[in-house]
Each structure stands twice: as C-alpha cells, then as structure tokens.
Amino acid sequence: xxxxxxxxxxxxxxxxxxxxxxxxxxxxxxxxxxxxxxxxxxxxxxxxxxxxxxxxxxxxxxxxxxxxxxxxxxxxxxxxxxxxxxxxxxxxxxxxxxxxxxxxxxxxxxxxxxxxxxxxxxxxxxxxxxxxxxxxxxxxxxxxxxxxxxxxxxxxxxxxxxxxxxxxxxxxxxxxxxxxxxxxxxxxxxxxxxxxxxxxxxxxxxxxxxxxxxxxxxxxxxxxxxxxxxxxxxxxxxxxxxxxxxxxxxxxxxxxxxxxxxxxxxxxxxxxxxxxxxxxxxxxxxxxxxxxxxxxxxxxxxxxxxxxxxxxxxxxxxxxxxxxxxxxxxxxxxxxxxxx
Amino acid sequence: xxxxxxxxxxxxxxxxxxxxxxxxxxxxxxxxxxxxxxxxxxxxxxxxxxxxxxxxxxxxxxxxxxxxxxxxxxxxxxxxxxxxxxxxxxxxxxxxxxxxxxxxxxxxxxxxxxxxxxxxxxxxxxxxxxxxxxxxxxxxxxxxxxxxxxxxxxxxxxxxxxxxxxxxxxxxxxxxxxxxxxxxxxxxxxxxxxxxxxxxxxxxxxxxxxxxxxxxxxxxxxxxxxxxxxxxxxxxxxxxxxxxxxxxxxxxxxxxxxxxxxxxxxxxxxxxxxxxxxxxxxxxxxxxxxxxxxxxxxxxxxxxxxxxxxxxxxxxxxxxxxxxxxxxxxxxxxxxxxxx
Numbered sequence: 168x169x170x171x172x173x174x175x176x177x178x179x180x181x182x183x184x185x186x187x188x189x190x191x192x193x194x195x196x197x198x199x200x201x202x203x204x205x206x207x208x209x210x211x212x213x214x215x216x217x218x219x220x221x222x223x224x225x226x227x228x229x230x231x232x233x234x235x236x237x238x239x240x241x242x243x244x245x246x247x248x249x250x251x252x253x254x255x256x257x258x259x260x261x262x263x264x265x266x267x268x269x270x271x272x273x274x275x276x277x278x279x280x281x282x283x284x285x286x287x288x289x290x291x292x293x294x295x296x297x298x299x300x301x302x303x304x305x306x307x308x309x310x311x312x313x314x315x316x317x318x319x320x321x322x323x324x325x326x327x328x329x330x331x332x333x334x335x336x337x338x339x340x341x342x343x344x345x346x347x348x349x350x351x352x353x354x355x356x357x358x359x360x361x362x363x364x365x366x367x368x369x370x371x372x373x374x375x376x377x378x379x380x381x382x383x384x385x386x387x388x389x390x391x392x393x394x395x396x397x398x399x400x401x402x403x404x405x406x407x408x409x410x411x412x413x414x415x416x417x418x419x420x421x422x423x424x425x426x427x428x429x430x431x432x433x434x435x436x437x438x439x440x441x442x443x444x445x446x447x448x449x450x451x452x453x454x455x456x457x458x459x460x461x462x463x464x465x466x467x468x469x470x471x472x473x474x475x476x477x478x479x480x481x482x483x484x485x486x487x488x489x490x491x492x493x494x495x496x497x498x499x500x501x502x503x504x505x506x507x
Numbered sequence: 508x509x510x511x512x513x514x515x516x517x518x519x520x521x522x523x524x525x526x527x528x529x530x531x532x533x534x535x536x537x538x539x540x541x542x543x544x545x546x547x548x549x550x551x552x553x554x555x556x557x558x559x560x561x562x563x564x565x566x567x568x569x570x571x572x573x574x575x576x577x578x579x580x581x582x583x584x585x586x587x588x589x590x591x592x593x594x595x596x597x598x599x600x601x602x603x604x605x606x607x608x609x610x611x612x613x614x615x616x617x618x619x620x621x622x623x624x625x626x627x628x629x630x631x632x633x634x635x636x637x638x639x640x641x642x643x644x645x646x647x648x649x650x651x652x653x654x655x656x657x658x659x660x661x662x663x664x665x666x667x668x669x670x671x672x673x674x675x676x677x678x679x680x681x682x683x684x685x686x687x688x689x690x691x692x693x694x695x696x697x698x699x700x701x702x703x704x705x706x707x708x709x710x711x712x713x714x715x716x717x718x719x720x721x722x723x724x725x726x727x728x729x730x731x732x733x734x735x736x737x738x739x740x741x742x743x744x745x746x747x748x749x750x751x752x753x754x755x756x757x758x759x760x761x762x763x764x765x766x767x768x769x770x771x772x773x774x775x776x777x778x779x780x781x782x783x784x785x786x787x788x789x790x791x792x793x794x795x796x797x798x799x800x801x802x803x804x805x806x807x808x809x810x811x812x813x814x815x816x817x818x819x820x821x822x823x824x825x826x827x828x829x830x831x832x833x834x835x836x837x838x839x840x841x842x843x844x845x846x847x
Contacts, residue, residue, distance in 0.1 A: 170636045170684075172587060176611050178637045219828050247512060248696065256596040257822035258616045262699060266820075266833045271516050271696035273624060274820070274835070276598045276616040284613060288628070295635035296511050297518045315824075356588065356611035359602060480606075480614070482597035484655075488559050493606045495614070 174388025176381070177355040180294040186286075186501070187346035190234035191458025192227045193434075193450075194309065194335025200435045205459035206336075207234045213310060213335055221259055224308035224337075227450075228253070228264030231337040231457070232304055239341050243268040247298025250285040252276050253306050253449055254333075256315060260306050270302070278478030279374070279403050280357070281305040282338060282452040283497040286474070289342040290351035290499065299344045306337035307448030316367075316483055329369040331405045332442035334434060336450035338457030349464045353389060353500040357381040359480065361493035367486050371408025371444055374477035377494035378404060378412045381475060383419045385498050393423045397469040400460055401496075402452035402476030403431040405445035430455035452476040464503050471502045514728025516721070517695045520634040526626075526841070527686035530574035531798025532567045533774075533790075534649065534675025540775045545799035546676075547574045553650060553675055561599055564648035564677075567790075568593070568604030571677040571797070572644055579681050583608040587638025590625040592616050593646050593789055594673075596655060600646050610642070618818030619714070619743050620697070621645040622678060622792040623837040626814070629682040630691035630839065639684045646677035647788030656707075656823055669709040671745045672782035674774060676790035678797030689804045693840040695725040699820065701833035707826055711748025711784055714817035717834035718744060718752045721815060723759045725838050733763045737809040740800055741836075742792035742816030743771040745785035770795035792816040804843050811842045 171178045190207040198209030208230060215223040215230075228251065236242065249268065252275035253260040265272065277284035285303035293301050310320060312333040318324040342351065360380050364373040378401055386392065393399065404412055409429045416423055430452045431445035456474055463469060475498035481490060511518045530547040538549030548570060555563040555570075568591065576582065589608065592615035593600040605612065617624035625643035633641050650660060652673040658664040682691070700720050704713040718741055726732065733739065744752055749769045756763055770792045771785035796814055803809060815838035821830060 170638065172636075172638050219825075221825055221828065252616055254597075255822065256824065257594075257618065257820065259820070259822045259825050262820035262833050263825065263830060266699040266701050269698050272699055272835060273628065273696060274616045274618075276592055276614045278597065278614075288613065291632065291635065291637060295631065295637075297631060297635075298512050356613060358609050359606040359612055361606050480597065480599070480602035482595065482599045484596065485559075485561055485599050485603065488561065490603060493602050495612060 176384045177353055177388035179353050180290060180351060182294045183350040183352040184290050184293040184342045184344055185346040185348045185350055186340050186461055187343045187348045188235050188239035189340040189457035189461045190231050190238060191336060191338045191454040192231045193454050197334055197336050197434055200440060202434055202459050205462060207458060220308055220311035221255060224260035224306050224311050225264035227337040228260060228304060228306045231339040232302055235339040235341050241300060243270050246270040246300045246302055248273060248292055248301040250275055250289050250301060251304040252281045254312055278480055279447060279449050280476045280478030280495050280497050281449045282456055283474055283476040283499055286340055286499055287354040287356060287497050291354060293342050293344050301342045302339055303342060304339040305449040305453040307333050307450035309333045309335045312448060326443055327368050328443050329407050330443045331370060331431060331445050331447035333448035334446040334451040334454060336454030338453030340457050347504060349461060349501045349503055351499050352502050355381055355385040355498040357496040359493045359495050361491055363491045365491050369407060370447060370479050371405040372411060373479050373492035374494040375404060375408040375411035377496040378477045379415045381496040381498050382416060383421060386421050393421050393426060396426060396471050396473055399423045399427045399473045401429045403447035404429050404477060405431045405447060407444050474499050474501060516724045517693055517728035519693050520630060520691060522634045523690040523692040524630050524633040524682045524684055525686040525688045525690055526680050526801055527683045527688045528575050528579035529680040529797035529801045530571050530578060531676060531678045531794040532571045533794050537674055537676050537774055540780060542774055542799050545802060547798060560648055560651035561595060564600040564646050564651050565604035567677040568601060568644060568646045571679040572642055575679040575681050581640060583610050586610045586640045586642055588613060588632055588641040590615055590629050590641060591644040592621045594652055618820055619787060619789050620816045620818030620835050620837050621789045622796055623814055623816040623839055626680055626839055627694040627696060627837050631694060633682050633684050641682045642679055643682060644679040645789040645793040647673050647790035649673045649675045652788060666783055667708050668783050669747045670783045671710060671771060671785050671787035673788035674786040674791040674794060676794030678793030680797050687844060689801060689841045689843055691839050692842050693729060695721055695838040697721040697836040699833045699835050701831055703831045705831050709747060710787060710819050711745040712751060713819050713832035714834040715744060715748040715751035717836040718817045719755045721836040721838050722756060723761060726761050733761050733766060736766060736811050736813055739763045739767045739813045741769045743787040744769050744817060745771045745787060747784050814839050814841060
C-alpha cells in the first residue's frame, strides 16, 4: 500500500506546506522578557479590556489570528480549516475567540502540546490536498489557568522551584499549499507516556518522558542525527524537564545538548522574572514559535529545526483522586525554503 | 492546485477508507432501551467496578477500543493513529482510558460532535496514506457529566422538558485503508455557529443552527438531494433540536423529514425512560453509530447515509458569565461497499 509513513510514528509530507505567515500576541510579563522585540503585539494590561480572564484569552486568539491573516493578506473566508485548542475546560478560549470567523473548525485538546498538534494536522491536511489554507493556533493565559488549575489569584499561593509560570500568549501559524516561507516536511505524532509522576508542581518532569519518546522516535524514523538540525525547540519543559530530556536522550544515543532550547526558558529571564522553572502553557510554544522562531527562520538563522510541544494530560479532579500525570509530545520538522 | 475540496466545506476522499469494525459499550439505562440488542457490552452497574465516575468512563473507552480491535483481529501496535476526545475537563476520560495502548494519539475536543470529528480526521488521514489503521473514538457518562456540568447527583435537581439525558456509552470505529465494510466517502467539516441561545437546559436548540449549517453545506457542496440518501442520522439534537433541524432545513430547500433520525431519540424510549427530550453526550452518537448504525449498514439495511454529530462548545463558567452557547456539527457520508 502506498503510504507516507516512515518508521513507526512519522510521516514524510509529500507536498511540504509553507508556513506563509505567523503572529503572536503576549501579555505584559512576556513583553518584558528577552523576546519582547519578536512579538506582534504586547498587551498593556492582561485583561485586554475584557471583563473576564476567559474573555481576555479568547480575545488574544482572535487577535493573533487576525494579525496573522492580515500579514498573509488573507481573509477568514480564504481558509479551509482552522485547528486550535487551549487549556480551558471545554477549550472555551478557542471557541469564543474564533466563533465569528466562520472557518471550518477542528477542535483539538493536546494540553500544552497543542501548538505542534495543530501544526501537525494542518500540515497533513494541506499536504494531502484537502484545502489551500489552514490556520494552526493556540493560547494560554496566566490568570485563566491559575484560577482553573491551581488557586484563585487573590489567594497568593506559594510555588516550589520546580513550578512553572503559565505564559499569557497566543500564536497563530498559517499553513498554505503554495507560497513562501519555512516548510513543514515531517510530522511525528506522539504517544501518551505516563511514568507515574503525581506532582502538579513539577510538570516538566511529568512531560519529559513523552518528549524523550517522541524525539527518539523522530530520529529513528527519519534516520537522522541531532547534528543534522540547527536547533531543537521544546515547548514548555522548563528548566527541570529540559535537563531530564537532554540527559535521558543521551542515554538513547542522541545528544541534543548543543542545539536544544525550550520556549519556556527563552520567553522569560529566569534570574530576574521570578518564574521559577520557566514558562509553560499552550501559549508558550504558541507565541515563541509563531512570534520568534519562525521569524528567525525566515531571516535565515536556521535551515532545519525540530519543534516539539509537550502536554500534560491530567485535570485537577483526577489528580486529587490520586491519578498520575500522563504526558504527550508532538514534533514537526521545519525546513527553510531552499535558496532562502 | 490539486485539491479534493468540493464546494466550501467538503472533501471527497480519494481513497475512501473502510470502517472495518466498530464496537460500543453502554450503561445500564441504555441497555434497557430499544437498541439493547445492538451493543457489544452493557454494563451491569454504571461504576464499571471503578472508584470514580471519571475512571468508569475511562474504562468504557478502553473496553470499546479493545472490543473493536479484537473484532478486527488487530492489536494496538497495528494502529497508526488513535483520535478521540470526550466531555470531561481536559478530556481525561480519553487520556486515562487509552494511555496504555501506546498508539500515536491526536486529542480532540468537539464536545458532542466528537464521534464524527474523530471519524472525519481518521478518514482523511487514512485516505491520504498517512497510515493503514486509525481508531476513532469517544465516550460520555451520565454521572461524570452531571457532576461536572450541572449538579451533584445527590442534589436531585429537576429538569425542564427540553433537557436531555447524557448517554453512558462509548463507541470506537476502526478506519482502515484496506478491508471490507462501509466506506467514508465525504467529509464536511463544520463551522462554529452561535445564534445566542443561553439556556443550558436546551442544548438541542443551541446546536440545531450548526446542524442546519453543516447539513445544507453538505448537500450544496456535493450537489446531492436528501432523496439520494437512505438515512440522515444526527448525534444528540433530541426532540427539540431535531424538530428545529427538519423544519429549518425545509426552508433551505432540503426535506429530510422522511429519512432523519437522531441517536438521542433512538437510544431511549422517550415515553418510558424519563429522559425528557432524549439522549445526549459524545457517547450518544458514539454508541449508536458504532453499536447500531454501522452494523445495520453491514447487514445491508442502508446503502448511503449521512452521520452528523453536533456539539455545544460552552463550559459552565462562561455560561455563568453570561455567554451564549456556540454549536458545531461535523458530517460524513458513509456508503455501503458496492455489491454488499
């Protein structure tokens, strides 16, 4: 049978689609971090003028999508698919953010892996000829996430050093069958991996096993070595999870120590911004990939990268019931257009 | 550009995949309804031997997938993708149900539209040659849903006549590139439609506008008439939503009154089972499609059908904040294999 599957978990796209544009909107704290010059829009106030945190997050998604479409010279009616999701219960940040776009919509839940899950599916759909344009998007908001997953903000709960800081941000990437820009050439779809971590203040450790699993699958499936890539970006493993990933991958025979960076470590200055182990949330890779990394690729900095967002698939109820935290990681290989 | 898109929202699959097997597991009440003889397994007790309702629902998904795989003679390692989601916050019924399968997983959130969202994407991925086998699955559980979306069971809240009863059930369909069985030939991906309904005890009315939108898009895109289909099955519009759908579609020029049925009206005996406007939940179309309709197709009852599940994309928090309820509907055309 004719298949584009290579190895166990990876597909090599027959018509690698182009990420013709992308845009990122971030909150105040993110706008004070090292990547401040990369983002398309920095909020002056994390409410974004809305009455609820949920509505603020929805507005960020709407804004990120609108900016990306404007930059690409496209209108909502040009799109065949929008693929998106977020961390809110029943993904309401996405649904209320995009409901007026009138674009065929496929809702995803991949927790913090959503940016690469949406980019994977968008790329597969466009490469297969199911349409010309797809938008891949996600968001997170510190305030909506804290209230839903942890404590009311007003409670002022303390955090251990392994805790991460949910990024207030949204990223949207526009995937097209034709155009110019970096191309998604391979998609490695992750499996759920649960190594029994139960500490919800240590998501990096909960997600690292899935990251190791997917990344080693990618290298094996594509028969490539880390040295063939200019960079490997993970989503939000933070300091703790990144250390585990790099160390354990070495044991698998893949040394990414010289080329790995984590969006959660890039978006904040860990020494000065009091974010403990780094940034997290769907919006972390969302804003760093769509706001920073893809722009650097367009500028010629990288020829070939791996982007892999990781997600923790629990909810507060089942964790209180004693369940451990399953993780997942989805990876894509993105290559700069030849000659650019 | 080469595209399989026909019209605005529909793709005609180049290699229509086969639904080679399917299985459904349902709860006690569903097992007392008119379709009792169709299901692969009926629970003796809705706890399914677990300590929490969340774990009971997870176990139903695991069981439905396991039964479907057994019937198809496949093992988890034969699968290229599993696409699933459910109603629980952060889709934990799915994640904990399938975490031991070790199958590349794409998490979806489509609320009660998940069965046809997962079947749509599974069919598109397999038709495109991204793999040989994909499982499309979903579930809902009356007890986990009541506690999360409405009131604790012990509270004994009263319901208005428009309220529906969340189905305890799970369905899994196995989509394959080769084999025998009904084939998914077209996929119509829905848009979010929000007509301003705010009554969470009237989901049928909230979802009907999306159903009208997607179904009329399907007929227009494929240039087909209702008379060309043996049946149109909706997911869980119930009595109220079904009436709106049939009536409003007539105004659009499509009369489905003779061929429409709703899984929420099929799974229960509305006169005797005290379910008010009918069944609802992802598991409603999940169990009725995978347990009943697909078996009837294999038995030769239908040659060509439309299956369309509808979802309401709110959560309780945003509804309390005054938001209306956006809906979505995803449709697939399923045709019996020629000569069967």
